[in-house]
Amino acid sequence: xxxxxxxxxxxxxxxxxxxxxxxxxxxxxxxxxxxxxxxxxxxxxxxxxxxxxxxxxxxxxxxxxxxxxxxxxxxxxxxxxxxxxxxxxxxxxxxxxxxxxxxxxxxxxxxxxxxxxxxxxxxxxxxxxxxxxxxxxxxxxxxxxxxxxxxxxxxxxxxxxxxxxxxxxxxxxxxxxxxxxxxxxxxxxxxxxxxxxxxxxxxxxxxxxxxxxxxxxxxxxxxxxxxxxxxxxxxxxxxxxxxxxxxxxxxxxxxxxxxxxxxxxxxxxxxxxxxxxxxxxxxxxxxxxxxxxxxxxxxxxxxxxxx
Ligand code: HEC
Ligand code: HEC
Numbered sequence: 001x002x003x004x005x006x007x008x009x010x011x012x013x014x015x016x017x018x019x020x021x022x023x024x025x026x027x028x029x030x031x032x033x034x035x036x037x038x039x040x041x042x043x044x045x046x047x048x049x050x051x052x053x054x055x056x057x058x059x060x061x062x063x064x065x066x067x068x069x070x071x072x073x074x075x076x077x078x079x080x081x082x083x084x085x086x087x088x089x090x091x092x093x094x095x096x097x098x099x100x101x102x103x104x105x106x107x108x109x110x111x112x113x114x115x116x117x118x119x120x121x122x123x124x125x126x127x128x129x130x131x132x133x134x135x136x137x138x139x140x141x142x143x144x145x146x147x148x149x150x151x152x153x154x155x156x157x158x159x160x161x162x163x164x165x166x167x168x169x170x171x172x173x174x175x176x177x178x179x180x181x182x183x184x185x186x187x188x189x190x191x192x193x194x195x196x197x198x199x200x201x202x203x204x205x206x207x208x209x210x211x212x213x214x215x216x217x218x219x220x221x222x223x224x225x226x227x228x229x230x231x232x233x234x235x236x237x238x239x240x241x242x243x244x245x246x247x248x249x250x251x252x253x254x255x256x257x258x259x260x261x262x263x264x265x266x267x268x269x270x271x272x273x274x275x276x277x278x279x280x281x282x283x284x285x286x287x288x289x290x291x292x293x294x295x296x297x298x299x300x301x302x303x304x305x306x307x
Contacts, residue, residue, distance in 0.1 A: 042141025052282040071149040081158030091148035118168035127203035175216035194294025239299030253292035
């Protein structure tokens, strides 16, 4: 086969992927028209819990340089380059104060900007896509109460070809599965709640699942991975994988997520310290128990488990 035919078939595959991605995108649009959002009412108290679970504060606050809460500017080092997080305070000009609930939902759940472009998955919409509409409405109600801050942030500094935003259509076609989780009626409420928190707002898999060289998930979910430019090792957190939490009880896991202290008395380091401090330590005990029950369940029913 000559090289030019080879190039042409790659070209065709890429065109096919882009057309596929456009079709997928437009079917989401028709499924959730803008009108359904008008009747939804968010609850600020519930939204504060969703906010903690989802760790929005951690990425969108430049804590290291004394940045204002949620005003953006934190630099995230990744193997693809450096991302600079946007301002998500309700400032109408430099934040998201002018956004409708639909705009917000479309960003957090579909990874689509208000003007129809794609977000990078460094914004973990790949997990948030599993969140319920009500949780999104509650989260928006909470974010609307945060003090607005005018702050213009810098641009991402990414390596080619990741610097080309339209290329994200192909990435999403390959690696993004949009849509809410359907509860499993054969399971307990606790298990279903834990599964939702871990895979949806908690986005635990964003660090605890392996990734391929394009940043798509690879290997068993929650079986351990690596994050950041320094390739920090992240341990597995599913009970059926050797080591790690296999020896932890449900209350060990709950205690660790509440306090940051592991059963051996050591404290969490790395990115997990922030996840506990800004996130899980603020959650109701029942939610932490649900997470622990879900993670341990892999150990009990290896054959039945899919996620
Ligand atoms: C792991 C880090 C991380 C977490 C956690 C995170 N974000 Fe982001 N977010 C980003 C990055 C990076 C971008 C920019 C993506 C891009 O430019 O394509 C972004 C973009 C956004 C945008 C688009 C803003 C704009 O001006 O276009 C919104 C809205 C947003 N995030 C809200 C949230 C909310 C709400 C949460 C919690 C549910 C959250 N983010 C959690 C990293 C994060
Ligand atoms: C931003 C990346 C990141 C996210 C998101 C994250 N973790 Fe972690 N997690 C880590 C790192 C890094 C470690 C290792 C910490 C250490 O060695 O001290 C860790 C360790 C753990 C451990 C201890 C495992 C062991 O064997 O020591 C548990 C349990 C855990 N995480 C649970 C969770 C849960 C549950 C979530 C979701 C609510 C979550 N993590 C989200 C990065 C993350």
